[in-house]
Amino acid sequence: MGLVREKIKTLAKAAGIYSHIKTRKDRTYRRLRDSNLAVHAGIRWIMDIPYRQIRDLSLEIQEAKILEEIQNQMEKEHEKDADYRPGASSPLNLKALYLLCRTLKPETVVETGVASGASSFLILSALERNKKGALHSIDLPPEQWKGTDYACLDQVSLPKGKKPGWLVPPELYSRWNLISGDSRKELPKLLEQIGALDLFYHDAEHTYEAMRREFHTVWPSIRSGGVLVSDDVTWNPAFAEFVQEKKREGCAKRWFGFGMIRKK
Numbered sequence: 318m319g320l321v322r323e324k325i326k327t328l329a330k331a332a333g334i335y336s337h338i339k340t341r342k343d344r345t346y347r348r349l350r351d352s353n354l355a356v357h358a359g360i361r362w363i364m365d366i367p368y369r370q371i372r373d374l375s376l377e378i379q380e381a382k383i384l385e386e387i388q389n390q391m392e393k394e395h396e397k398d399a400d401y402r403p404g405a406s407s408p409l410n411l412k413a414l415y416l417l418c419r420t421l422k423p424e425t426v427v428e429t430g431v432a433s434g435a436s437s438f439l440i441l442s443a444l445e446r447n448k449k450g451a452l453h454s455i456d457l458p459p460e461q462w463k464g465t466d467y468a469c470l471d472q473v474s475l476p477k478g479k480k481p482g483w484l485v486p487p488e489l490y491s492r493w494n495l496i497s498g499d500s501r502k503e504l505p506k507l508l509e510q511i512g513a514l515d516l517f518y519h520d521a522e523h524t525y526e527a528m529r530r531e532f533h534t535v536w537p538s539i540r541s542g543g544v545l546v547s548d549d550v551t552w553n554p555a556f557a558e559f560v561q562e563k564k565r566e567g568c569a570k571r572w573f574g575f576g577m578i579r580k581k
């Protein structure tokens with residue numbers, strides 16, 4: 318510990334306020350980690366919107382109880398099948414996706430990596446609230462997982478008898494185009510069909526090559542003001558390098574393993 322900090326600690330102890338300071342500091346860390354402050358700050362910064370709007374939208378997610386529903390459904394399946402590994406985006410990242418969709422009001426969203434469909438569920442719920450937009454999701458069929466780089470890096474499975482995206486309720490299907498295939502082939506094909514997009518979410522193969530390829534493939538098709546988002550950006554330098562390369566074309570924000578870059 319630094320000399321100055323040690324001195325402050327000694328003085329605080331002598332004044333009888335050390336435990337108070339320590340508790341406040343612990344509480345602040347806990348709040349930063351658990352209470353979504355990082356998410357709120359990140360979305361506010363990237364979307365340049367007032368705090369009030371973020372707070373209201375946060376309440377909207379709480380009231381809709383989508384995160385709880387996802388958790389309950391996954392737990393239920395886990396009780397039946399102990400080998401089930403959802404590999405879903407974290408609740409904080411799911412919340413960020415919802416907030417991004419509600420504030421950006423995208424016409425077109427593309428995601429790679431569906432698995433049980435937690436991120437698809439949140440994105441589609443936000444589009445439904447916006448009353449506009451469509452989500453195109455690309456997911457590798459489970460029978461093709463074995464032997465890929467992805468299978469070595471991550472541990473994801475579906476509950477027995479369930480298909481990719483099983484978490485998504487049928488009432489949200491009308492805005493959803495679920496494509497079964499490898500993003501290497503399917504992503505360029507899809508971009509040719511849709512022309513442009515407002516939001517891209519990468520949560521598929523987290524190798525350096527695959528992440529770099531997907532970022533560079535979608536970036537030219539992202540509309541001005543649109544956002545490229547990636548989960549697990551700390552797994553390799555692909556996102557950091559991409560941001561460095563594109564820093565003149567967009568502004569970026571990162572927290573924990575979640576990265577966003579918004580095109581000017």
Ligand SMILES: C[S@@+](CC[C@H](N)C(=O)[O-])C[C@H]1O[C@@H](n2cnc3c(N)ncnc32)[C@H](O)[C@@H]1O
Nearest residue numbers: 405406430432435436456457499500520521522
């Ligand atoms: C981490 S999971 C996705 C979790 C999901 N985003 C969620 O929040 O529930 C990763 C998914 O990426 C898919 N995937 C891996 N490599 C892929 C590829 N080359 N093309 C398309 N999907 C791929 C796998 O099939 C798997 O379902």
